[in-house]
Amino acid sequence: MTELGPDVWPPAPLKTERLVLRESEARDRAAFVALFASPEVGAYVGGARPRDEVERAMPEVPGRRPGLFVVELDGAMIGMITLDRRDAGRRGHVRPEGGEAELGYMFLPEAWGHGYAAEACAAALDWFAAARPGEPVVLTTQLANDRAMRLAARLGFAEADRFEEYGADQWFGVRS
Numbered sequence: 143m144t145e146l147g148p149d150v151w152p153p154a155p156l157k158t159e160r161l162v163l164r165e166s167e168a169r170d171r172a173a174f175v176a177l178f179a180s181p182e183v184g185a186y187v188g189g190a191r192p193r194d195e196v197e198r199a200m201p202e203v204p205g206r207r208p209g210l211f212v213v214e215l216d217g218a219m220i221g222m223i224t225l226d227r228r229d230a231g232r233r234g235h236v237r238p239e240g241g242e243a244e245l246g247y248m249f250l251p252e253a254w255g256h257g258y259a260a261e262a263c264a265a266a267l268d269w270f271a272a273a274r275p276g277e278p279v280v281l282t283t284q285l286a287n288d289r290a291m292r293l294a295a296r297l298g299f300a301e302a303d304r305f306e307e308y309g310a311d312q313w314f315g316v317r318s
Contacts, residue, residue, distance in 0.1 A: 156211070156269055161265070211223040234303055243277060285310075
């Protein structure tokens with residue numbers, strides 16, 4: 143199987159001590175717009191997009207697909223986590239054919255510094271390890287992103303490569 147398709151996607155929300163990881167719903171739209179329009183969030187992922195452009199492009203129920211978790215705190219979306227297949231044409235792989243599961247995440251700035259990203263990512267990684275035993279997960283982040291580098295280490299990612307991509311030095315890690 144090359145996709146993280148519906149046959150492995152969790153049928154029910156994942157719960158941690160403080161958070162719920164679930165499918166996207168229409169009520170999450172405003173938070174998705176805020177994420178993609180935020181200059182702070184966009185700093186290491188290609189920059190923020192203009193809010194009016196994001197508003198126009200955002201579907202009524204954004205992010206409703208296998209591989210995407212909405213992270214909810216006290217009934218409100220505070221971020222998102224993705225587990226997608228890494229494009230075989232990009233640099234950074236641990237398997238010759240590529241296609242590894244790649245962890246991605248974005249959280250609203252007001253949710254930063256509380257450990258929510260670590261808690262939510264750990265839950266998603268634990269779920270993935272149970273659904274796909276022995277399959278590696280990779281992560282790429284800009285070397286300049288100190289917070290993301292610390293989180294990668296905390297989640298158990300080990301450096302596998304460094305390279306330039308999107309005009310910045312990237313750190314590529316793997317978690318087995």
